[in-house]
Amino acid sequence: QVTLKESGPALVKPTQTLTLTCTFSGFSLSTSGMRVSWIRQPPGKALEWLARIDWDDDKFYSTSLKTRLTISKDTSKNQVVLTMTNMDPVDTATYYCARSYGSWYSDFDYWGQGTLVTVSS
C-alpha cells in the first residue's frame, strides 16, 4: 500500500525558510523510474507544480521558483525534503507531495493529504 504524508510547520513568518518533509511507504525511491514531486495549492486556487526528484537523483524545479527551492531525498528514511527560502504571504498554500512512476510523463498516481502552510507575521 502506497502512502505519502507531508509534515512541516503550519505557520512561518515572512522572509523565513520553509522546510517540508514527505515521508512515504509502499515504494522505494531507489527503484528505477520512481519520482516524487511537490505541488502546492493556495486556498481556493489552482494546483502549481514546484519540484521533482527522481530515483537517480535528477532534480527539476519550477522555472518561476527555482531560485528559492531545493529538493533532496533520503532513500534510507523514505523521505523527500523541500526547502523554500524567503517565504511571502502569497506562498500560503496547501503543499502536497505526490509520486509518479514509470515514464517521464507518468501521472501523479499517489498524493499525500497535503499540509497547509500559512505565511504571516
Add this chain to the structure above:
Amino acid sequence: NFMLAQPHSVSESPGKTVTISCTRSSGSIASNYVLWYQQRPGSSPTTVIYEDNQRPSGVPDRFSGSIDSSSNSASLTISGLKTEDEADYYCQSYDTSNWVFGGGTKLTVL
C-alpha cells in the same frame, strides 16, 4: 514556459454530457501528453485521464479524453453525469523539465 487555459466553471444536469476544454498557450498540444485530475472538496487530486485518453483502472468509461490539434486544446468529456462528478478538474501537461497544471474548472451538477 507554456500555460494551460481552462474555463473557470461549467454546469450541467444529471444524466447529461459535459466537456471541459484545456488550451495550450504555446507549443503543440500533441507534442506532450495531457492528463486530467479530479479534486473533490477537501481531498487530494486523483487521475481520471492519462496519456491524452487513457483511463486508470477504476475510472468509469463515462470519462473520456481527447486532443484537437486544430485548436491546440485537449478536452475532458463526462457523459451520464452524476452528482458525485461534481468537483474541480485540472488538466496537466509538461515539457522538457516543467510540469504545468491548468487553472482548474469547477463542475457543478445540478
